[in-house]
Amino acid sequence: MKTLFIGGIKSGKSRLAEAFILEQAATEKPYYLATTEFFDDEMQARIQIHQQRRQDLFVTLEEPVKLFEAVQKCRGPVLIECVSMWLNNQLYHQIPEGDILQELDTVLQLTGNMVLVHNEVGLSVVADNRLARQFVDLSGKAAQLMGQHCDQVYFCSAGLKMKMK
Amino acid sequence: MKTLFIGGIKSGKSRLAEAFILEQAATEKPYYLATTEFFDDEMQARIQIHQQRRQDLFVTLEEPVKLFEAVQKCRGPVLIECVSMWLNNQLYHQIPEGDILQELDTVLQLTGNMVLVHNEVGLSVVADNRLARQFVDLSGKAAQLMGQHCDQVYFCSAGLKMKMK
Amino acid sequence: MKTLFIGGIKSGKSRLAEAFILEQAATEKPYYLATTEFFDDEMQARIQIHQQRRQDLFVTLEEPVKLFEAVQKCRGPVLIECVSMWLNNQLYHQIPEGDILQELDTVLQLTGNMVLVHNEVGLSVVADNRLARQFVDLSGKAAQLMGQHCDQVYFCSAGLKMKMK
Incomplete structure (x- = not known):
């Protein structure tokens, strides 16, 4: 599911x-797939808060780019935290949009329990720089793909x- | 309705x-009222995607400004795609807010099946330029009017x- | 409640x-706790619209900063309009985030009928200035606290x- x-x-x-997957995976420890790559001080502070909350409840993997490979390695329920950051990393590495969505689609074809976290970023006026607009569009397309699967x-x-x- | x-x-x-109005209008071809006026390359690309999807399923009309006149011409169910762009065009032509909302209200008094598409743009911090704030306010007021009717x-x-x- | x-x-x-609290408080006049502090022309215009709508239906109090004190004074149902503006005022007065959330928590421990209005500001891309990011984070934490209580x-x-x- x-x-x-x-x-x-x-x-x-x-x-x-997190609460959802822990409840579902009552008897096996779920995987926590962290996608964050870029660290400034603010981001670092956020990550530490997330890490403290995870404690010993999850098997933690970190993979900012190769999502399909990472998810495939998980031998149990997996929490992808988060898809937005992975999209951001892909754009940073100049992966074409089509390839990014293709990889996400392949991830969504995998069987097993998977919980995905994603930011809705489109409920605002159109951003005034092209990179932000590109991200908002990609993010919405990815959301629709996840909504479908x-x-x-x-x-x-x-x-x-x-x-x- | x-x-x-x-x-x-x-x-x-x-x-x-689109799926909704096509399902409703099973036996008659619905009208597709496109309100887009301003074309840059990004916008042009979006429009082409929309047009490809419409194919021969709709009778397409294009009217960026005179919404009431255009809707009145339609002899069947009509999809207004989208109200946000029409508001944007009205502001560009410096139509006063009161007149814009008055015209929308008149459109909403028309009988017949009508499906309206609108952007929710207010779920963010207040924009840092006056024009964007004006648009966000107008957009929300228009949404409330549609929500009511x-x-x-x-x-x-x-x-x-x-x-x- | x-x-x-x-x-x-x-x-x-x-x-x-407003409609909700007026319906609930059928027999007693509810309090309207306005938190707005900073007035520019746009804000002034908004406030006047709100005031006209309130008419004689509410007992109006104005308190931009000391929320707990103000709510405690109310001898009946109270509408807090709005929490976002109060957070904004607190940040302006350089109150630390922990203290702000602590005061909100204390307000939420008070008994009696209370209706809170709050802006959801996080459904957009990350803001490009630190103050806006700080506000978005604080606003979301406050929303979670209210959602819980x-x-x-x-x-x-x-x-x-x-x-x-």
């Missing part, structure tokens, strides 16, 4: 996704989730 | 609205829709 | 929250509300 948690910045989507989709705000599918 | 599909950039709202309202994200009304 | 109305700019959240939470768009809790 595949489940998507989509929401805004600090919407609680990561926390909800996932069995369950939750929209998150205020630490709560609404079932979309 | 009037139906609103509201959502973010690349949320799948246009695709959902429509029989059904769907909030879209990840290619999925949630029923609000 | 505590109820949160969260939504975007011009989503109709204030109007929905409130008995009912509504997500607003197009003048309509969706029940999240």
Whole structure:
């Protein structure tokens, strides 16, 4: 089964996704696939908060770019945290949009329990720089792909989730 | 019956609205009222994607400004794609906000099946330029007007829709 | 009972929250706690619209900073309009984030009917200035705190509300 948690910045989507997969994977320790690559001080602080929360509940993998390879290695339920950051890394490495979406599609064809966390970034005016617009478009296309392939989709705000599918 | 599909950039709202009106209008070809006026290369690319998807399923009209006149001409179900772009065009032509909302209100008084597509642009921090703030305010007021007059309202994200009304 | 109305700019959240508390508080006049402090011309215009709508339906208090003190004074149902502006004022006065969230938590421990209005500002790309990012993060943390303590939470768009809790 595949489940998507989509929401805004600090919407609680990561926390909800973690609780969700831990409840589902009651008897086996799930994998936590962290996609963050670029560290500035702010990002570092966020990562440490996430890490503290994970404690010993997950088997943690870090893979900023090769998502398909990393997910394939997991021998149990996997939490992908998060797809947005992976997209960002792909754009940074100048991977063409078609290839990025193709890889995501391949990941979504894998069997097994998978929980994906993704930022909804399109509920604003059009950004005034081309790179941001490119990211918003790619992010929305990726969201639609996940929305199509996932069995369950939750929209998150205020630490709560609404079932979309 | 009037139906609103509201959502973010690349949320799948246009695709959902098209599928919705085609299903409703099973026996008659619906009208597709395109409101886009300003073409840069990015916009042109988006329009072509939309056009390819429409194929021979719709009777296409293009009207960037005179919405009421255009909708009145349609002799069947009509998809307005999209209200946001029409608002943008109106602001560009320096139509006062009151007149814009008045025209939208008049459109919403028309009988017949109507499906409206609109961007939700207000779920972000306040924009740092006055024109963007003006657009966000107008867009929200227009959304409220549509929310009030429509029989059904769907909030879209990840290619999925949630029923609000 | 505590109820949160969260939504975007011009989503109709204030109007929905006002209607909600007036319906709940059928026999006693509710308090309207306005948190706005900083007035430019645009803000002034918005405030006047809000004030006209309130008429004689509410007992109006204005308190931009000392939220706990102000809420404690209310001898009946209270509408806090809005939490986002109060957060903004706190940041302006350089109150540390921990203290702000602590005060909000204390407010949420108070008994009695309370309706809170809050902006969801995180459904966009990451802002390009640090102050905006700080506000978005604080706003989301505050939203999660309210989401946790409130008995009912509504997500607003197009003048309509969706029940999240």
